[in-house]
Amino acid sequence: MLSSANRNMLWASIFVDELARAGLRAAVIAPGSRSTPLAFAFAANRQITVHSLLDERSAAFFALGIGLHSGRAAALLCTSGTAAANFLPAIMESNHARVPMLVLTADRPPEARASGANQTVDQVKLYGDQVRWFQEVALPEANPSDLMLRYLRSMADRAVALAMGTPAGAVHLNFPFRKPLEPTVVDGDVPNDPAGSGVQSAHEPQLRISSGAHSPRVEQVRAVAEALHSAQRPVIVCGPRCGGAGFADAVQRLAVQLRVPLLADALSGVRFAHRPAGAAEVVFGLYENYAGSAVLPQPDLVLRFGAPPISAALERLLDGSSALQLLVSESGTYEDPVHRLGALYQCDAAELCALVSAELVSRSMRVATGWTAQWAECEARAATVIAAEFASDAVEGSVVATVGAAQPEGVPLFIASSLPVRHLDQFAAPRATLMPVYCNRGASGIDGTISSALGVAASSGQRITLVLGDLAFYHDLNALLALRRCGLQAIIVVLNNNGGGIFRRLPVAKFEPTFTDLFVTPHGLEFSGAAALFGLHYQLVVEIREFKAAFHAALAGYENQLIEVQTDSAAHEVARQRIIAALRPAG
Structure with a gap:
């Protein structure tokens, strides 16, 4: 009214x-x-x-x-x-x-x-x-x-x-x-009959504005199809924010038909998704650990969808490759930080995949024998090495990989920018059940992480799992009040490495004591008090077996949960480097 x-x-x-x-x-x-x-x-x-x-x-x-x-x-x-x-x-x-x-x-x-x-x-x-x-x-x-x-x-x-x-x-x-700003009656301020003020229809908007998807043009379909048909070592790269409804299925079917590797970013909507027949053999996700290895030849064609991938190893591979690189973008936005693109096609990505598939269905491909099998071997070895490295210690990667594997089907996961999303991308293997993953990966700040996750929870009507670091948690503590005010449910996993662990990956880490004082910025906080203040059930864990038990118990329960995992960022970086050394042998 x-x-x-x-x-x-x-x-x-x-x-x-x-x-x-x-x-x-x-x-x-x-x-x-x-x-x-x-x-x-x-x-x-x-x-x-x-x-x-x-x-x-x-x-x-x-x-x-x-x-x-x-x-x-x-x-x-x-x-x-x-x-x-x-x-x-x-x-x-x-x-x-x-x-x-x-x-x-x-x-x-x-x-x-x-x-x-x-x-x-x-x-x-x-x-x-x-x-x-x-x-x-x-x-x-x-x-x-x-x-x-x-x-x-x-x-x-x-x-x-x-x-x-x-x-x-x-x-x-x-x-x-x-x-007056409040609803005080002011005589003569409004029409005598305001009930229909400006209304042209009982329920419809005054102005209907609609825009359709950009259907691929014939020449776009033919150009992509011809590039794939001619390539001997093609790869499909699905970065963050890939196409909407139907894209994950369409791009996987294309990869299966062509028998080419599909590299699925953790935020692509493809890595953690239902698999059409044969897709498990061509969808890969652990490539941050082995991309650029001397055992893998360089691709000669890269078909990209979505934003630039999270993986630094994959970015280096794309930057160092002379392969033709094509980007399909529904918005038409130029997103290529290494400036290697040969063509940008603005069109509906799912529809393009289906049309290219139809274009190539009766044509024999020239993909090199064993090309996709080489990627599959690297992926399998990566899974084995990671599992062995993470068997006992609660390093950050093992915690995030556990969440990626255990999160129930269809239940949203919000992953913080900075290290957590990189851990998910590097260590969470593809799965054949749907796990919607959300992240503030546009400008990639860590502020507002809890608030954004609770917004997803409010919109979905589901309990959300949130994984974030100690600094992101500290930045947005007051957002926890929304759990009670808005009637929301969450499992919050805080990776507390006592400061900015991501900087240990940078050359500045060699320059002590300035590195610790101004980059790591250790704070000495633990967050049981925050849990008590906002009414969350709290558990502090150190070992990976403790975390697995706590996380599975949280999934089975109904309370809002805060699981704080005390980690050592220096120890995690050492473990990460051991994994990479085992999987990227020098040529």
Whole structure:
């Protein structure tokens, strides 16, 4: 029902009503005064689920998590001033990861700006080119004309469509309001009959905006098919953020038909997915440990999907190869940090795989005898070496590999940036059951990790497993309050290596004591107090057998869980280097 107490309430109610008509189903609201009209409008709309978070930075990453899981924009609302600035890190991630988000900032009216008025900053284009679209929404006016109401509704429809367009991202609308901000009745402020204000249909949006997928052109299909047909040592590389529905099945079927190696990134949606017949023999995931080995010849064709892979070894292989490299991107975004691409094809990736498969079904391939078998041998040896190395110690890689193998089918896993996602990519073997994996891998910051994971949990309605490091946990501790406030469930695994363990992989690690003081930054914290503060069941483990028991017990239970694993990042790096030395013999 539209609120008609005053012009602000009517304006906000009409806008939120149109958001719901356009398909928006979630709003994340940080408390504040200037945003009161919009907060009341969201609270009154029965089609939109409202999540209340106390901290703006956390709220923004929570909204990001909703978009990550659902592929639909959540509204994100705050008051004026520095509150809006706290949204920026999540908006940057949204931009780089192409996650939809609708950012709504309340503002002072024009006469308060540049005047020294309290809590007033310049919010016009506050986020620069990190957003897909910015608009300053008109001030609410008394008895708005039908033109203004149509303008407001079309603004809502356009904002939702642009946030979820190609490429998806954040849209920012800035809403100035004069007082009164609360639903105080103001005589003469609204039309006599506001019930149908600006409505052209009982349920449909005023403006329907639709965009279809880019179907592959004939010449794109033929070019990819011919490249594959001519190659003797082709590989298919599926990086993070690969194609949507149907892609994992389509690309695996193509690899099976052609009998070529498919290298599946941990964030591709392909490594942990259902396998069509024969796919287990061509899908590989442990290549970070052996890519570039002298026992593997260089590929002569690389067909890429998605973003650049996490694996540093694979990136070096791509950089050092003279092979023709092709990238299929649904957004058409250039993503090639080594600048080796020979062609970029913007089209629907799943459809391209199916059409290329049909194009090649009756043609004999020229793939070198034993090419895929060589990759399979390296993959099997990697699994054996990793299992032996991780048999007893609770080094970080063994913990993450355990989670990757034990996580129940269909239950989401959120993995933090920095080391945890690298551990998952290096040590978690492919599995033939679905494990949805989420990560803030666009701008790859560690801030907002807990908030993003809980946003995924809120959107999915499932208990989520979150694996993160001690610094990422420390960064976002206040997000744990959302477990209780939003009725969410989580198993949280903290790899506590007492600081920034990832820096041990860099040359700067040789330069003590500055390395320890300013890069590792040991903190000496353990997190039982945080678990007690936010009501999580807590367990501290040191050995891998302890972790396996704790994790399986957590999966079987119902409480929110915090499992802290005390690890030694230096010892883990030594173990990792032993694995690599065993699997990448010098030529």
